[in-house]
Amino acid sequence: MFNNQSIIEIKHLSKSYKSKEGKIEALQELTLQINQGEIIGLLGQNGAGKTTAVKLVMGFLSPTEGDIFFQGKKLNVAAPRKKIGYLPESFQPNPNLTVYEYIQFLSALSGSENAHCAKDDIMDILKQVGMNTVPNRMISDLSKGMIQRVGLAQAFAGDPDLLILDEPTSGLDPIGKTDIIDFLLAMKQQGKTIFFCSHILSEVERLCDRIGILADGRLRFLGSVKEFLGKWGVKNLEDGFKLEVQCATSSPSVK
Ligand SMILES: Nc1ncnc2c1ncn2[C@@H]1O[C@H](COP(=O)(O)OP(=O)(O)O)[C@@H](O)[C@H]1O
Ligand SMILES: [Mg+2]
Incomplete structure (x- = not known):
């Protein structure tokens, strides 16, 4: 059922690409709810499936499986996303x-x-x-x-109502990054919901209410930064991230 607080609900979303090397499972069974007014960051190494997830939500790609709901209504592929920047x-x-x-x-x-x-x-x-x-x-x-x-x-x-940003600080110098983080926090103050993806961890701690960690197309963790640090018993995101990715590599089928 649709939860009143969520602006987007992603359910069991999967995408595979056909390539010369065979099938690439870029995203597998992503289930994620984006709540009204929150900043949520999807983190993962290059190739983890972040851009694929974003393009599916934007309707630029059709999913192999799964559904996306925006404000309770199922989104069709290719329908304009007027309320999403x-x-x-x-x-x-x-x-x-x-x-x-x-x-x-x-x-x-x-x-x-x-x-x-x-x-x-x-x-x-x-x-x-x-x-x-x-x-x-x-x-x-x-x-x-x-x-x-x-x-x-x-x-x-x-x-x-919602901003979806794919690597918003990529290629920027530290001051440029800080400015953009400040800008996103100001947007949040104005009531915007922000879903962004990044492979740069340092920007996330200040910014995100929740993080999702993607590795090899699967969501390995979803929760607050504090919960994530607690999960791995570490003090910084980078250490936890390394452990999470190592764990994903050694047990690729774990959800
Ligand atoms: N159009 C495509 N055709 C084939 N494979 C693709 C295509 N787009 C992405 N991929 C593959 O899907 C996986 C996830 O890519 P992507 O979503 O771009 O990851 P990220 O944004 O996390 O770096 C990678 O293995 C990538 O090579
Ligand atoms: Mg990408």
């Missing part, structure tokens, strides 16, 4: 637009009832990601960190 793993905005034009274009395109389209609203969005000082700069002239900020701006430009 999304930052893809490799975000590549149109280089021929200015920062302002790009956000304006996307806001208009999103067609969401509460999309911000007015100039003040666009400047407000840019301010929140620290890009209000360069609205007229061409996207082609931005640094990687600035592009990532534009990516975050476009993810919440339509005022979505």
Whole structure:
């Protein structure tokens, strides 16, 4: 049954890809509930299945098995996710637009009832990601960190209930990372729910209400960072993560 507090329910979600080497079980039996207003981080090494999970939730891939419910309603593959803001793993905005034009274009395109389209609203969005000082700069002239900020701006430009962010701090320097973490915490204060994935552990402790650990396509742990440290009797996430991954490798069929 649908729990009132959950914004997304993922049930027994699996995805396998066909490749030249044979079948790749990228995600197996993922069951996960994302609660309204929480920040939940899906952690895992490269190839663990994080992006596959995110793309399934976004409807860019069809699952081999399983269902996804958004606010209690089953989501169909390919139906637009208007209430979900999304930052893809490799975000590549149109280089021929200015920062302002790009956000304006996307806001208009999103067609969401509460999309911000007015100039003040666009400047407000840019301010929140620290890009209000360069609205007229061409996207082609931005640094990687600035592009990532534009990516975050476009993810919440339509005022979505849920933000899904695939590696939001990838490629950023430490200050850039801290800024983005602060931004996400501010989004949470505004009532947004955030589901993000990352292979960088250091950013998670401050940010997440709960973490999920994926290894080899299977969810190995779901709970608070404190619970995770307790599970392994360690003081930092990295030590626990190593043990979890080792355990997954030595017993690949354990859920
Ligand atoms: N389009 C695809 N075709 C075949 N295999 C894929 C495809 N996309 C991802 N995979 C494989 O699925 C597994 C999970 O990948 P991915 O979800 O991208 O992991 P992560 O985001 O955690 O790094 C990897 O083994 C990867 O090689
Ligand atoms: Mg990925």
